[in-house]
Amino acid sequence: MKITVSGISEGQPIPESFAFGVFSAEDHMSFGPNRNPEVSWEDAPAGTKSFAVVMFDPDVPSVADDVNQEGKTVSKDLPRADFFHWLLVDIPASVSRIPEGEDSDGVLPKGKPAGPGPIGVRGINTYTQFLAGNPDMAGTYAGYDGPCPPWNDEILHHYHFEVYALDVETLGLSGEFDGEAVREAMAGHVLAQARVTGTYTLNPDLR
Template sequence: MKLNVEGIEEGKPVPEIFAFGVFNPEDHMSFGPNRNPDMFWEGAPEGTKSFVVMMFDPDVPSVADDANQEGKTVSKDIPRVDFFHWLLVDIPASISRIPEGEDSDGVLPKGKDGGLGPVGLRGVNNFTQFLAGNPDMAGTYCGYDGPCPPWNDELLHHYHYEVHALDVESLGLSGEFDGEAVRNAMAGHVLASARVTGTYTLNPDLR
């Protein structure tokens, strides 16, 4: 199976149009256009009954105390964890494309709704936890929200855009399900997968 993510080349920077946060020399970061990229795939194996689309960053610091703090840096040696930016499940087998901006077009304070989205069923992304302490932004974030790594992180972040072909029409998930729930439900049902990886940073020393 082959996945194309329009505008994102393997190993190259993710364009700012797809980012939640963009570099600002005065304030470190400003809200970005936050559009989901156009994704299309082909070559799904026989027996495919649905698709899962996800995007995650495996380079998020496991301890975020120093993230985005003046006069501090997030050491590249801190252990890293997965941060899910996009979870769509139960995408019908007849669909092989998600157009740009279909699932997200701008930063929406307090998050987008879960449940059935324009394409598939939306899961909860990790901005829900990341912004929980910000009264202006706190909420449940579902669907796509793009890259926004700490602007003082010494590590370049990688963003894995993935599609998985499954042998079931539905994963049976409902309510506020997260990335771990999706991975657990997918186990044993994946017929094929494809991935495109881009990079992103807000650290001026790495740009």
């Protein structure tokens, strides 16, 4: 099975058009175009009944005390955790492409609703938790929301775009389900999977 993410090559920087946050010399970060990239896949195995698309960043600081704080840095030695940026499940077996901008086109304060979307069923991404304390932004963030790593992080962040071919038509998930729920529901149902990884940073010393 093969996945193609248009505009993103393995191990190369992700274009700013797909980012939630872009570099700003004045304010460190400003909102980006936040469009989902076009994702397509091929060579799914016989017996595939649905697909799931997952995008996550495994390089997110497990402790956020120093994140985006003036005069501080997020140490490269800090333990890291997964931050989910995109969860789409129950994509019909007849679908093999998600067009650019279909699931996200711009930063929407307070997010997008979970549940059935333009293609498949949306789970909630980790911005839901990350922005919960921000009165201007708090809400339910479902579907795609792109990279916006801490601007003072010492490490480059990696973003894994994954597609899974599944042997069930539905994972049976509803409501505001998250990335761990998707992983648990897929267990034992994956016929094939494919991944491409891009990188992104807002740290001017790493750009």
